[in-house]
Structures are given as C-alpha cells and as structure tokens.
Amino acid sequence: MVNRVVLIGRLTADPEMRYTQSGVAVTRFSIAVNRNYTNQQGEREVDFINIVAWRGTAETCANYLKKGRLVGVDGRLQISVYENQEGRKVRNAEVIAESVQFLESNRTREGNGSDFGDSSYGGNSGESFGGSNNHNNNNFGGGWNQNNSSTQGRRKADNPFEDEGKPIDLSDDDLPF
Template sequence: MLNKVILMGRLCADPDFRQTPSGVAVCRIRLAIDRRFTNKQTGEREADFINVSCWRQQAEFVSRYFHKGSMIIVEGSLRNNDYTDQNGVKHYSMEVLADNVTFGESKRSAQENGGGYQGAYQQPAYAQPAPAQSAPAYQQPAAQPAPQAPAANNAPGAMQLGDLGDFEEILSDGEVPF
C-alpha cells in the first residue's frame, strides 16, 4: 500500500541534480514546511524538514526552475529508507518519492519574497508519454503569471492577453451541450 502525500513548502537549498551511471536524471531536495501552530514557549512557528527525491523529467524540471527559497508543491509517495551501517547500527529515515511537482506561488509573488523563478513559469511538456497512473485525489492548478500590459514585455514566449472581442456570449437554458 502506498502512502500518498501532498506537501507545500520552501526549498532549504538549491536542488541537488545528478545522473545515474545509466544517464537517468535524479534530483534531491529538502523542503521546510511550516507547522500550523506556534510553539507555546517561544510564540514562533516551527517547521518540519522533508527530503524529496525526483526522477527523470521531474528531476530536470525541479533543477531548472527552482532554487533555495522557492515555494514548491509536491505530490508523491512516502518511502521508508531504513538501513544498517557497517557497525551494525540501525538508521531510520523517510523521504517522499515525487510523482508530480508544481510551483507553489506566482512568479510575481516569488520575486517579491526573494525566491523568484529562473526562467519559464510552467512545467515543460515532454514528447514522451508519462506512465499510466491513477488520478490524484487532489489537483492543484498550476500557478499562472500575472497579466502584463501589452507593450510591457515583448520577449519571445511571453504570455500576453489578446482581444477577447472575438468571443461570443453563449446563453444557456441550463442544459450542457455535451
């Protein structure tokens, strides 16, 4: 039985991107996740620190668009990584194996908080189909950039709003046409 989790937190450090000897991309990150309550003695919020492993396209995506301080949302499975070292001492650890990763804040908000994105806003589409998976119980919409004035950014690939006058209002009597 898999333990599905959804996490939202900030990266504690830049992603650690590597490749296996066979060339498979892997990226390890550590998230700081604020607890919902404050410490009664100090009055401050405490945080939990969670290790996350991303593989293949997710690894490339995380290493390209996230860095220390970035807010990130991770959907994945909780994995137990217990082991016994050479001295016979048992070590216990848990990590999340990421299934889906997305931005946790808008580009503008990230820049205001000192996080900022280093490039595009959305996860790149890959030509290879993803393996079949059951749909997650919770679907977080992808963060969208704030609209900009038409002349403000003429960079290639910049998102701009077009003329909405070409659309026609559809009046409905309550029935859905499909």
C-alpha cells in the first residue's frame, strides 16, 4: 500500500514550533495550494492544507520559513479522529512532512512581492531539508550543512540549476545515450 503526498504551495502564516514533553520539536503550518481548474466565475480555487514536521525538519521550518514562502512538501497523509465538546466525532486531515524544500530564496521573495495566491515566482533556490527525522537532522539536501561556513563554494555543486537561463557547456561524452 502507498501513502504519499507531494505538494507545492505558499505558507499562509508563520510556522508554530513547540516541543513535546520528551523534548521532540514539532512544527505546524498551513500551505495554500491552487487547484488545477477554475470555477464558474473563472477564478482558481485554493485548498489550505495543514502540515506537521518533526525533529530537525521542524526546527528548520520554524527558523527559516515565513508567511508567503513557496515550499514543496513530501510526506504522508494522516487522518486523526477525536471527539469534540459536543460529543461528535471530528476527522482531521494533515500531511506529516518527511521532507520540505524551499522553492525560492528570501531575496527572490522580497524582490517580487507576490502574495501566496499568485502562482508565479521569480526563482528557485532548491534548498531542501528533511528525510531521516533524527534529532541531529540539520543537513540540507545533498549534504550541505547549514552551519558550514564554506557553503559558498559547494552551493553550485549542490544546485545544478542555480545559473538558470544561461547556456550549459556539454560535450557528447557527457550524454548517457
């Protein structure tokens, strides 16, 4: 059986981080995701989806994400059922994030001034985090550690699309076919 959710959307508010009684970080946030079709008035409808991140991913989300940031979330759907004050069963759906990827940098976000309902964005930083959900999970995708002061030299190797729009020098020997 498969339970996999992949989403791209904008944060509707700043993430909220808390710690469990045993000291595990948990961060909750919501993203707005445009539907692929328009309604009868020609407007695109939006779904607001609750996301939960744990441990190192939770800490990174709380520290670096802000309202309006475009993110990609890869995780699983979890449905919880509880009884409200009136005695009725309530179902709550949320995505448990296994990894979260920044899809634009802070500079791009500040530069284009788009709202989370705008489907366009100006760049792609490709920063990602998540995966193993261990307590020391502070690595960004590709082994890039956020505490490493020499990240400038490695950034190009970690993000092959950084020079988007510029010609790529390839020889026939580089192609796999």
